[in-house]
Amino acid sequence: MPNALAERVIDLPVDLARRLDVARALVRPVRSGAISRVIGLRFDVNGLDLPIGATVRVVDGSVELSGEVVAVGDGSVTCMPFGEVKGLRVGARVEGVDRPPSIGVGPQLLGRVIDAMGRPLDDLGPIVGLSEVGLDADAPHPMRRARIESALSLGIRSWDTLIPAGRGQRVGIFAGSGVGKSTLLGMIARNTEADVNVVALIGERGREVREFVEADLGPEGLARSVLIIATSEPPALVRLRAAFASTRIAEWFRDQGNDVMLMMDSLTRFCMAQREIGLSAGEPPTSRGYPPSVFSMLPKLLERAGAAEVGSITGLYTVLVDGD
Known part of the structure; x- marks a missing residue:
């Protein structure tokens, strides 16, 4: 007792x-x-x-x-x-x-078109079985980054011959509007030897999205690609989030040991979105009306690409030339 x-x-x-x-x-x-x-x-x-x-x-x-x-x-x-x-x-x-802000990741994303929040846009039903990861992540440690020692074929002979891209390199594609940047990215997505393509269309006109998916990318390119779409009409915060969501998805595939091709069209409209946010928050405008936060936000985004201890992210970022 x-x-x-x-x-x-x-x-x-x-x-x-x-x-x-x-x-x-x-x-x-x-x-x-x-x-x-x-x-x-x-x-x-x-x-x-x-x-x-x-x-x-x-x-x-x-x-x-x-x-x-x-x-x-x-x-x-x-x-x-x-x-x-x-x-x-x-x-x-x-x-x-x-x-904290998060995004769903997993191999189920391959072949799908999603928005900045991870919601499907392709009428193929919900994407199940994804794992939620935080949207924010640190760039690879500078002393643990792998050296860029090998080329990654983009599938375009003139590019691979004259200016080959390194595995884990970041490349800027500078051009005006309507000269074929999206067509070029579609060719790369279909023909590159990268394991996975992550394509972010930020601030594009709505009519261009379907053209890119069906004409430029095609079924062959879409099968091993993830598309993140934030057209020009959503608020600036959505366009900004699309850039970080696409980078986070690319990081997940890289951590699985893949060589990832991250294509962002365009980096200029990412900066424009942050300009809207910064000015609305009360930041002072500096060069061309861009607030100081734009110039600190850019390296936070771009430094997350590159060659890590396992896998790599090769980044292709389009930039609108001055005046466009």
């Missing part, structure tokens, strides 16, 4: 702790605030203590909208939306999302 009583006394705190853990998981504290101003492409929220880069969600009966914190102030944060600000009102409740 005393032993049974002792066991019950010992077991009670353990059981109580387990119940408390379950209760905390079911009833998590939610940080929330209220919209104080909507101006241009941004909305300000009072009473919400969140860091830059945190995800927020507008909780209002008439609007379903998520966004990201791009600036913080004394007692308020400035957010940019992933959708339209139409319908937002002062006083609407905004909650912080208790998880």
Whole structure:
């Protein structure tokens, strides 16, 4: 009897702790605030203590909208939306999302066309069995990067002969609008000896997407490619996210030991998207109206490509020439 009583006394705190853990998981504290101003492409929220880069969600009966914190102030944060600000009102409740931005990765992505959030755009049904990984990742350690010692054939004889690309190299394709950059990328995707292609179309006109998939890329190129699409009409935050999502997907395939060809069209429109975000957040304009954050954002994106200890990412980035 005393032993049974002792066991019950010992077991009670353990059981109580387990119940408390379950209760905390079911009833998590939610940080929330209220919209104080909507101006241009941004909305300000009072009473919400969140860091830059945190995800927020507008909780209002008439609007379903998520966004990201791009600036913080004394007692308020400035957010940019992933959708339209139409319908937002002062006083609407905004909650912080208790998880970092993520993207689904896995071999199931091959042959699929997705948006910046990882949602399929090709009417082939949902993509199941993906693993969620954080959108942000560090560039390979500089002392653990593999040296670029071998060429990676792009499948274009003139390019491979005159200016061969190294495995893990980053190459800029500088040209004006309408001169054939997308056609060139489609040729490379079909003929390169890389194991996987990750193609990001950022800020492109909507009509060009289907042309690229069906005419430039074709079934042969699509079969070993992942396409991430963010056309010109979504908010700047979506276009910016598409660039980092495509890079994160390429990193996952690289970590599996693949040689990945990452093609981004275009890097200029990525910078334009960050310019919209920076100016809306109150940054001062500098050269050609670009805020300082653009020049720090570029190396954060580009340095994540390259040759790592296992696998490589060869980056092809198109750049619109001056005046376009």
